Amino acid sequence: MKMNRHYDELKASYLFVEINHKIAAFQETHPDQEIIRLGIGDVTQPLAKCVVEAMHAAVDEMGTKAGFHGYGPEQGYGFLKDAIQGYYAGRGTKIESDEIFISDGAKSDLANVLGLFDTDNTVLVPDPVYPTYVDDNVTDGRKIVYAKTSQENGFLAMPDESVKADIIYICSPNNPTGAAYTREQLAQWVAYAKANNAIILYDAAYECFVSDEHLARSIFEVEGARECAIEICSFSKIAGFTGTRCGYTVVPRELERDGMSLNKLWLRRQTTKFNGVPYIVQRGAAAVFTESGMKEIQANLDYYRQNAKVLADMLDECGVWYCGGKNSPYIWLRCPGEMKSWEFFDWLLENCGVVGTPGVGFGECGEGYFRLTAFGDAEKTKVAAARIKAAIQALNK
Ligand SMILES: Cc1ncc(COP(=O)(O)O)c(C=O)c1O
Incomplete structure (x- = not known):
């Protein structure tokens, strides 16, 4: 029997395993801190x-x-x-x-x-x-x-x-x-x-x-x-x-x-x-x-678009470079303070209780960048944006 040995060539996907590991460790040391997840690529609004x-x-x-x-x-x-x-x-x-x-x-x-x-x-x-x-x-x-x-x-x-x-x-x-x-x-x-x-x-x-x-x-x-x-x-x-x-x-x-x-x-x-x-x-x-379906799904998409706008506006106010967010549920930002992707992940979790996705997890060219998503809860996204803004402003002082 010969197996498909190409499966041996797959790189293990540590990205989300590592993220969950870090969140669990943080929760243990900060049991009262509410963590806001802006890393998910899954939708959260119910079916129309x-x-x-x-x-x-x-x-x-x-x-x-x-x-x-x-x-x-x-x-x-x-x-x-x-x-x-x-x-x-x-x-x-x-x-x-x-x-x-x-x-x-x-x-x-x-x-x-x-x-x-x-x-x-x-x-x-x-x-x-x-x-x-x-x-x-x-x-x-x-x-x-x-x-x-x-x-x-x-x-x-x-x-x-x-x-x-x-x-x-x-x-x-x-x-x-x-x-x-x-x-x-x-x-x-x-x-x-x-x-x-x-x-x-x-x-x-x-x-x-x-x-x-x-x-x-x-x-x-x-x-x-x-x-x-x-x-x-x-x-x-x-x-x-x-x-x-x-x-x-x-x-x-x-x-x-x-x-x-x-x-x-x-x-x-x-x-x-x-x-x-x-x-x-x-x-x-x-x-x-x-006709009614299109209206209903637009309402859901507008909900995510508004979340993206909240995050994009916050980054504009902080002078952080980003792309996406306007025609996409993803906001791709340059890590402030020249931080590397994982460094910024830790910083964001420690200082804001917010979880995102390190850009380097999507390819070498993603190093130094970070992905936030608009699929979260609207109120929590606002809270996260306010926390990130305060932390970046403190960092820039
Ligand atoms: C770029 C891209 N293509 C495809 C998919 C998978 O889509 P589906 O749920 O239809 O399998 C995803 C899921 O996140 C995605 O980000």
Whole structure:
């Protein structure tokens, strides 16, 4: 028996283990101090009422002979694909129903889509970024090159002609930096992908946070992207589905490599290796795109946006450099006092009782930076902002 030895090459993920370890140690020595967690990447607002009602109705339907649903179409029910098509059309982006594939979330598809490509391809991953992209390719044994980012380029990697890659990850708005691409910037990536016969895997998990009209919500807003990109989307952040699980992937009909249609390949892959997302969940997801659904989820998104504003305003007042926060639930700040990421983590916990995420945990280029998130409770976020402001002002004295 031969095992996949590439699993040995995975770096152990100490980030959240270490954070929890430090919080536990702090709690022991400061039992009365209330800790505010601004490190979580999970949503906290409940599901929208219309989503809950749609799922209740679907459960009732399933309990009747006439309304029972067994195996559904592996690529998703037409009613949900039509709703997604309408969501794109509402923003002026045309995609076809058979280009949409419903999934149980972006994380699965980000990994599964790699199965379409030979392991002998080079992958380009921005640094810092959502760590899963790296691990998905390490376990397949693919060569990874990093696109380094920094404060100078606003933590947005741009194509470098001297680097040759076959698969390019773009995450916009980015986790952890919150930085998002304009259409013009994405057009440069599309040109690079076409020139190099590469494929862009565009992770749009946070597109719903984009409100600036110069920024792209979908890579398919860019001309030529249909010939070189796959878009991976999620209901996790737009509608609080992190525990409910639903997402979708868009594979354009025009996308071809090596004489093969990626849309046809993906359909074959899904119908072979996947048995679909539960009917009840898909009914809940479709409710997101109704008129009342859109209003309800906007209220939830506004709640997080307001938290982001509270944190961003506080950093502005303190003169701390940051990006994100405006079109993203993530605020990526430069650690005050030239502190390193973990140093600032300890300082923040000790002086403010606030927990965030050290930037270096997302890649080497994250050293000296720190991620705060807007997914917390509004009142607690305000308290945290006031504590951080007072502590930074004392530090600067
Ligand atoms: C950039 C990015 N992509 C994908 C995901 C996973 O999304 P899902 O819940 O749909 O699997 C996350 C989750 O935090 C994320 O940050």
